[in-house]
Amino acid sequence: MAEIKNHRIPVYAVFGTVIFKLLFLLTHYIQEDAFITWRVAQHLMDYGVIGFNGPEKISASTTHLYVFVSYLFNLIFGKENFIEPLLIFNSVLFTLGSLFLSHLLLKNAWHKAIFIFLIGILPPAIKISILGMEYGILFFLEMMLLYYGFSKGKKWVQIVLPVLILFTRVDTVIFLGIVFIIDVLWTRKIRWTYILGGILGVAGVLAFNWLYFGEIVNNTIVAKKLAYDKQYTFHQNFDNFLENFGNFWGMLKLPGDFNPLTVLLLIFEWLCFIYLIRQKEKRNFFLWIIFIFGWIKQIIFLSQKSLFDWYYWVPQILLFAPVLLFVLEQKQKRNLWLSLLILFYIIPMLTFQTVHSIATGNGEWNYRRTIGLFLNTYEKDKNQWIFLEPAGYVPYFSGLKTIDEVGLVDKKVQDEIRKDKKNFWMNTVKNRKPKYLLSYDDLFQSENAEYLKLHYKLIKEFRVKDHLKSNYKILEKIYILKPSGSDYNLYERID
Incomplete structure (x- = not known):
């Protein structure tokens, strides 16, 4: 009975985290791009066409799956009342994703609960939950794939979830590809069901784009590439990197400032990761996946000068996970480590995000x-x-x-x-x-x-x-x- 009760502790943490984050709904901090997706969803209701202006078809939103999810919420709650239910839904999905991640990385139920809550109140986690974009559903699907598809070995998950993930965002091919490569190197075998899922996902989203919109790549990708394509000198590239450094690997974005806090965090994340993978445990497979993905995703997007901060939310969270793992599993002075982390990092980050959310929500x-x-x-x-x-x-x-x-x-x-x-x-x-x-x-x-x-x-x-x-x-x-x-x-x- 005690064991069953302990299993419920992480679930209680999910509920507690979601309820705590609902306070941020009061800030009305919603990302500009969310309204593009929601207008497309309402356009589908009004015209029966995925578009933005009249009967013209256009993939104005980055995400196909989230358009349909938004369409359903508009249908159920109405145009005037769907936003809050959808934001709550996003928050629940993200927090369930952190529950799956805790199952992959931790054994102790109380450690899982603390992990879920502390991950959930990091700045990128708050933004994923309340800004109205597709990253709540994306994080949920990706962590669900790792937990049920690779930890539990569910073959149907290996087929179905890659399709849903790719229909959420095309650039998730990076995540799916890294999972495949590390899985092959780790197990020395190929999961053919996973390959099938990947093929169906890529073929499905490209076929949908071509047959419905008459294009292979989403219009949003083509438009941004065309509009933001500039020739930079080495000096301009370096200045650009310094201005956005906190955007790539840190939790704070301070334009025009190299942000030494980000450097310290980056070093500490690496030290924690190295410390953890030296221990011979099965979870190292998932540690390698999330850490390599975090780095590769950011390097690819940095090389393309993609400076929108939402591209980095999921990597920021996954790269920080080893820090929490390291602190929670200290056998000596764990409480001291945890107290220091909360006092000098988590609370300042939460305070920063609260001020940022209130100010930006006003703007x-x-x-x-x-x-x-x-x-x-x-x-x-x-x-x-x-x-x-x-x-x-x-x-x-x-x-x-x-x-x-x-x-x-x-x-x-x-x-x-x-x-x-x-x-x-x-x-x-x-x-x-x-x-x-x-x-x-x-x-x-x-x-x-x-x-x-x-x-x-x-x-x-x-x-x-x-x-x-x-x-x-x-x-x-x-x-x-x-x-x-x-x-x-x-x-x-x-x-």
């Missing part, structure tokens, strides 16, 4: 969302076009058809970039004549001011400083300490 939900709400009231004809960047909050809450400067939701922008990258923005304005322009800049002071003054008028200015107030003084202090967002100018066509 996104309380500020950027108001631009979309203003346009929703101002413009009743939802067939009118707006040209802006990015294509998340404002298009979602305004309901307007959208041209974005990267080409994520409108392929014609990509054609303009290919023809004349330097002047693509102005060429798009002249050729497409969108009714609204939303810009960071004062367009009437730009080099194209003469044309823009002739055809557009400024109708409203949106300023971050106007949204740094709160009835609660502590919130106002956080808003002022870390103002989030950008100033915008909204223009309307006059002819």
Whole structure:
């Protein structure tokens, strides 16, 4: 009976962790890209087409599976009420994924419970849970594959889960490939069922892209590669690396600062990993997988100058897992080690993320969302076009058809970039004549001011400083300490 009760302790930790993290829903910190996925899901409801503008098909969202999950939540809860249930669902899935990971790496039930909670309140884990993106379901599927597919040897899992994982994100081929390579090196045999799952997954997602969208690679990948492709000198590459170092391997992102805390964490992660793999245990197989994956994924994305921090959330968590393992399994002075870790790392990280979530939630939900709400009231004809960047909050809450400067939701922008990258923005304005322009800049002071003054008028200015107030003084202090967002100018066509 005591053994059964102990088995429930990690499950209780899952519930406790999820409930604790629900407090972060109050910050309304939701990633811009989540609203792209949710608009695509609602577009599927309204038009029966996976797209963004009218009946045109386009893979505007990075993730196919999460689009369908979001579609179901919209269907069940309605467009006005689906966000909170979906964020809770994401949080539950992520925490269940950490439960699977704890089963792979630990034996003691109490150690598993502590592991689940401490992993769950790390900054990337909080962001995976509440920002509305697909990484909750992705982490759940990947850890489920390792636990049931490779620890328990369930062959159906080895076939089915690679398909679901690849339909969540195409770049998960990196994770699946590393699992395959390490499994072959470790066991000296090939799991043909896993190969079948991989083949079905790759063939399935490519076939779906080709048959439905008429493309092999998701439009989001093509658009970002085209828009962000720049030639860097060695000096520029090095400066870029220093500015984003904390984004790659650490928990803190401090632009313009090398961030020595990240260096210390990186060294400590390696020392813990080396210490653990020297012990002859079966779990080393999974330690090798998560650690090698964490490094390879980040190196590949770093080499491609992919600086969006969500690419690094899962690797950051997996690379930190050996640190928790090392601390929890200290036979002498474990409590001291754990106390020091919590006091000097976990709590500061949690505090940092809390401040960041409150400030960024204000900048996104309380500020950027108001631009979309203003346009929703101002413009009743939802067939009118707006040209802006990015294509998340404002298009979602305004309901307007959208041209974005990267080409994520409108392929014609990509054609303009290919023809004349330097002047693509102005060429798009002249050729497409969108009714609204939303810009960071004062367009009437730009080099194209003469044309823009002739055809557009400024109708409203949106300023971050106007949204740094709160009835609660502590919130106002956080808003002022870390103002989030950008100033915008909204223009309307006059002819």
